[in-house]
Amino acid sequence: MRGPTEELTIAVTTNHPTRRRSSARAGRAVAAVGVILILAIACAWIPGVVGTAAAAILPWLGLVLLVLVALAVFVARRVLVVLLVPALLWVLAIAPSAPGFASSAAEGSSSITVVSQNVRAHSGGAADSAAELAASGADIVALTELDGDSLTAASETLAAEYPHSYAVGTVALWSRFPLTDAQPLTLGLDWKRALRVVVDTPDAEVAVYVMHAASVRPGQQHDRDLMLSGIADAVATDAAESVVVVGDFNAASADPALGPIRAQLDWVRPTDGTLGLTWPAALPLARIDQVFVRGADVLGSTTTRVGESDHLATVTTLAVRPAKP
Incomplete structure (x- = not known):
């Protein structure tokens, strides 16, 4: 007959594979959305209707990226490396539209x-x-x-x-x-x-x-x-x-x-x-x-x-x- 401690140990042990499978599924989902983000951001460089549409949503793709990073931190940290690619692309795409700093007036102007x-x-x-x-x-x-x-x-x-x-x-x-x-x-x-x-x-x-x-x-x-x-x-x-x-x-x-x-x-x-x-x-x-x-x-x-x-x-x-x- 098993004691309470042994039963608890067995229960905890059998939960680990489940958590790992859940983490793996979450990681694959985050990675898949990351790939979609890469494609959406890259469209901002394509002339025509595709580039126009992508440019309009570009600022908000950054918010989606932040949500993905937050999810990865909590459920699949290994996927953070994968998100570096869309993050870098987004920074490059948004840079020409980023805020700037005021200049100083030239003398005599x-x-x-x-x-x-x-x-x-x-x-x-x-x-x-x-x-x-x-x-x-x-x-x-x-x-x-x-x-x-x-x-x-x-x-x-x-x-x-x-x-x-x-x-x-x-x-x-x-x-x-x-x-x-x-x-x-x-x-x-x-x-x-x-x-x-x-x-x-x-x-x-x-x-x-x-x-x-x-x-x-x-x-x-x-x-x-x-x-x-x-x-x-x-x-x-x-x-x-x-x-x-x-x-x-x-x-x-x-x-x-x-x-x-x-x-x-x-x-x-x-x-x-x-x-x-x-x-x-x-x-x-x-x-x-x-x-x-x-x-x-x-x-x-x-x-x-x-x-x-x-x-x-x-x-x-x-x-x-x-x-x-």
């Missing part, structure tokens, strides 16, 4: 603040957006997705403080400083969804582009990609010493379609410690409203919620370098 927002056509919130953006002290206000009524409302709201303006189609810009050389831009399309103006700041002229890229839908990406390529070509031949491009690009920060303009201008990194996600406003999941610059130092870059739009506004403060004599 002056600062300007540029705000931009897609105000959502027919939302009725353009006047509120315009008023709140003006209250921020911005020098240049750029709005996109304007319908006729919202353009009128925004213009009436901004007229007193921003006497200089230019509007084309669904995009418009208001400035405290005089504007010259205003041009509508089609960027390869049959209608105008972008503009270029030269803003005469106190110390230098700044070429400012405002654009609203075509929307992306399943099977419909060509027009957006054409516009992104067109804006890159436009700034590549722009002789202005200082260039700023703002607007709704309908492309997440890591989208391969932004490669051509990234090659010409510096992508403005958020300086508030976040990824600067802008859409949808209620729970931002992606940064599709972008800012690019050349010939200016970024003193600050953040986002803010104003008006009734489904996009957050971008707020960028730049140190404009004095014009060369």
Whole structure:
């Protein structure tokens, strides 16, 4: 007859294989999800609809990776080595979209603040957006997705403080400083969804582009990609010493379609410690409203919620370098 101690010993011993099998199954599951993550992250480098979709979810793949690491620590530590590969890939993929640090203003430079927002056509919130953006002290206000009524409302709201303006189609810009050389831009399309103006700041002229890229839908990406390529070509031949491009690009920060303009201008990194996600406003999941610059130092870059739009506004403060004599 076995004693209680012997029975307990046998019970504990027979449980060990069960725990090992459970741990092995959990480890295989974590490893399998890790492989799927590797494939999903790698897609962010593939041009076209695959890269666009992967870039949109890229920040959230990092959260999935963190959950996997936590699971591996508790149930299958040996799998941690396997997770090093997706972790490294994710860091490399997200690096171009990572937050940055504010620069110091160069001696003799002056600062300007540029705000931009897609105000959502027919939302009725353009006047509120315009008023709140003006209250921020911005020098240049750029709005996109304007319908006729919202353009009128925004213009009436901004007229007193921003006497200089230019509007084309669904995009418009208001400035405290005089504007010259205003041009509508089609960027390869049959209608105008972008503009270029030269803003005469106190110390230098700044070429400012405002654009609203075509929307992306399943099977419909060509027009957006054409516009992104067109804006890159436009700034590549722009002789202005200082260039700023703002607007709704309908492309997440890591989208391969932004490669051509990234090659010409510096992508403005958020300086508030976040990824600067802008859409949808209620729970931002992606940064599709972008800012690019050349010939200016970024003193600050953040986002803010104003008006009734489904996009957050971008707020960028730049140190404009004095014009060369």
